[in-house]
Amino acid sequence: MSGATALRVPLAEVAAEARRPAAAAATLALAAGLCLVALGRRGPTTETWALAPLLLALAWIVVLDVRRRVIPDVVTLPALAYALARSLLLDTPALGAALLGAGLAGGGTLLVVVLARGGLGGGDAKLMALLGAAVGWRHALLALALSQVAAAAVVIALMLVHRRVVRGPVPVGALIALAGASILARG
Numbered sequence: 001m002s003g004a005t006a007l008r009v010p011l012a013e014v015a016a017e018a019r020r021p022a023a024a025a026a027t028l029a030l031a032a033g034l035c036l037v038a039l040g041r042r043g044p045t046t047e048t049w050a051l052a053p054l055l056l057a058l059a060w061i062v063v064l065d066v067r068r069r070v071i072p073d074v075v076t077l078p079a080l081a082y083a084l085a086r087s088l089l090l091d092t093p094a095l096g097a098a099l100l101g102a103g104l105a106g107g108g109t110l111l112v113v114v115l116a117r118g119g120l121g122g123g124d125a126k127l128m129a130l131l132g133a134a135v136g137w138r139h140a141l142l143a144l145a146l147s148q149v150a151a152a153a154v155v156i157a158l159m160l161v162h163r164r165v166v167r168g169p170v171p172v173g174a175l176i177a178l179a180g181a182s183i184l185a186r187g
Helices: 003-008 011-018 021-040 050-069 073-090 095-116 123-134 137-162 172-186
Strands: none
Touching: 011 021, 011 073, 021 050, 021 172, 050 073, 050 123, 050 172, 073 095, 073 123, 073 172, 095 123, 095 137, 123 137, 123 172, 137 172
């Protein structure tokens, strides 16, 4: 969906999706798994606990993009603000690096969205800004690259299963969010 579509997704619709048992269970299971990875890799520090809201937001983005093919601003923008506040308070990454990461990752992706006209949308660009603020622009671009490899693997697997060319969108935003959350959790 386009960025304009993401702006039109009301909070009530996002909240209604959260009340669906399967969506809530998938989000919480994914977030819990990511938090356990972070705790195992980093230990129970303030910095590690401060990752939990970001990991939860990224898990929710994965579920929303898979189920609805949209990355709502009502999830992404508060998470971006939280990532910047986290960098200001905990200096991980430093605020300047977080702002640079958000600008380069989000801006670069927005340029691709405008020039390519398909595949990625405005929600993906805002998601990349969030990842740039949280993990830096290099790791955000790594997440984007990993998501493209995963998307290609999904398409190939679907073609093998269905024995024909599969049409329709692949939820790339979900793959970007999952790759970014994995990078964030692993440190």
